[in-house]
Amino acid sequence: MRWIWIDRFEQVETGVQAGAVKNVSLAEEHLHDHFADFPLMPPSLMIEGMAQTAGILVGEARGFAEKVILAKIKRARFDRLVRPGETLRYRAEIEQLTDAAASTLGRITVDDELVGEVDLVFSHIDQNISGLEFPQENFVFTEAFMALLNTFRQHGGERIEL
Amino acid sequence: MPALSRQEIFENVKQTLVDALSVEEDEVTEEATLTGDLGAESIDFLDIVFRLEKTFNIKMPQEELIPRDILSNPDYVNDRKLNAAGIAALKQAMPHADLSEFEKDPDIDKISDVFTVGSIVRFVEAKLAEKG
Numbered sequence: 001m002r003w004i005w006i007d008r009f010e011q012v013e014t015g016v017q018a019g020a021v022k023n024v025s026l027a028e029e030h031l032h033d034h035f036a037d038f039p040l041m042p043p044s045l046m047i048e049g050m051a052q053t054a055g056i057l058v059g060e061a062r063g064f065a066e067k068v069i070l071a072k073i074k075r076a077r078f079d080r081l082v083r084p085g086e087t088l089r090y091r092a093e094i095e096q097l098t099d100a101a102a103s104t105l106g107r108i109t110v111d112d113e114l115v116g117e118v119d120l121v122f123s124h125i126d127q128n129i130s131g132l133e134f135p136q137e138n139f140v141f142t143e144a145f146m147a148l149l150n151t152f153r154q155h156g157g158e159r160i161e162l
Numbered sequence: 163m164p165a166l167s168r169q170e171i172f173e174n175v176k177q178t179l180v181d182a183l184s185v186e187e188d189e190v191t192e193e194a195t196l197t198g199d200l201g202a203e204s205i206d207f208l209d210i211v212f213r214l215e216k217t218f219n220i221k222m223p224q225e226e227l228i229p230r231d232i233l234s235n236p237d238y239v240n241d242r243k244l245n246a247a248g249i250a251a252l253k254q255a256m257p258h259a260d261l262s263e264f265e266k267d268p269d270i271d272k273i274s275d276v277f278t279v280g281s282i283v284r285f286v287e288a289k290l291a292e293k294g
Contacts, residue, residue: 071205071209072206074209096212100224101208103208121205123205
């Protein structure tokens with residue numbers, strides 16, 4: 001199973017901001033249960049989509065050398081329902097970035113209309129304050145994840161070297 | 163910005179902790195420990211540090227908050243407990259913290275228990291003074 005909740009990575013400005021797109025489709029199974037008579041994109045999965053967009057932004061800022069893990073959902077508010085057939089746009093910007101962690105601000109829109117705001121905190125877990133050790137391989141930015149960046153490259157963004 | 167009084171620093175730290183940890187204002191006393199009394203987990207420290215840096219326009223390097231080089235130094239640690247030399251080094255590196263309780267059982271896995279609201283206020287005060 002590929003736990004990837006963005007369809008296309010659109011743009012990145014290193015260490016500053018990034019954007020991604022997600023098309024909401026009735027072909028996705030979860031919408032049939034959420035809800036059978038009134039399918040809606042679950043806000044929890046929009047938070048995941050933002051975490052993936054912002055996570056790539058934070059990872060790219062340090063050349064994908066760090067394992068970037070979502071540490072905390074600092075704030076999430078949703079103002080509008082999202083239905084099948086709509087296209088979500090995720091925009092994430094770095095608020096603070098240090099050796100140990102990053103905080104990001106995020107906006108989700110459909111056709112320029114605000115759907116929600118999701119602010120997150122990420123940990124560079126090898127630099128964690130508890131001194132815990134993790135496996136050496138980068139299990140965050142796996143091949144499946146990095147393939148998303150290929151979609152970005154194919155759309156003219158050639159700055160990221162894989 | 164005019165120099166903040168200690169009370170103003172405390173009020174700002176309190177508001178930061180209320181926002182970051184969803185605790186009640188009256189729970190945030192000088193003596194309250196972040197992990198034990200206010201329920202902070204290690205990941206909350208990242209959030210709290212970011213919020214304090216923004217609120218006070220200061221930098222709070224992780225190695226100054228918790229000096230890992232001391233806690234991982236084999237000369238200072240026996241069986242995950244700090245020895246006397248380690249405690250002395252820690253006191254020098256963490257002047258903002260009250261280590262009197264920690265000294266009774268200097269288990270390095272319990273180091274985050276030394277962070278009280280008061281110690282955070284003192285850390286911020288020192289950083290603001292450095293900035294001048």
